[in-house]
Amino acid sequence: NAGVTQTPKFQVLKTGQSMTLQCAQDMNHNSMYWYRQDPGMGLRLIYYSASEGTTDKGEVPNGYNVSRLNKREFSLRLESAAPSQTSVYFCASSGRTVQGEQYFGPGTRLTVT
């Protein structure tokens, strides 16, 4: 049981390049999330998908797009990377109930030069 997986683990981009971060979960969860983690700021929600076929903006969506490909997969795309997007990105998933905790992937460390 892999839980939540993310690829790649590390990535270095030049300003203006694009890339897609992949996330998949095998727990049959309805909801999936993308966060970024920056020192001293905790985790900030970028986008989330409450269920298959729906996506919504979180706290810091500018510069990102997402796709909920199916129930298992939720990708995050940076169309034109900027140095301010240097961060560690985490994907998470949770079950339908609001009482359920979120399960996190191992993270992607992204550096934009």
Next chain:
Amino acid sequence: AQSVAQPEDQVNVAEGNPLTVKCTYSVSGNPYLFWYVQYPNRGLQFLLKYITGDNLVKGSYGFEAEFNKSQTSFHLKKPSALVSDSALYFCAVRGIMEYGNKLVFGAGTILRVKS
């Protein structure tokens, strides 16, 4: 709007001593409260949660947390700290009416346990 405050950037404690990591929250209505732990270069791991019922919640690795509605606090505690407890700890809150099961996280508290 929901918010979480972790007033201490870092907590230092000697091995074997009790530890407390503080968390206060603000939310409309009744809260769902969570604690997560993050070890270096790892994702967050769920420790425990408060949904309803007993104000003292027990979780993984011997941790517990006390919900105090009047003080809007949810402090994480452990009776006897281990060096292996050294990590980054996050408190999070979800409002009962919040759509999409969104969590709001605190900034995190570094716990250092010295032998």
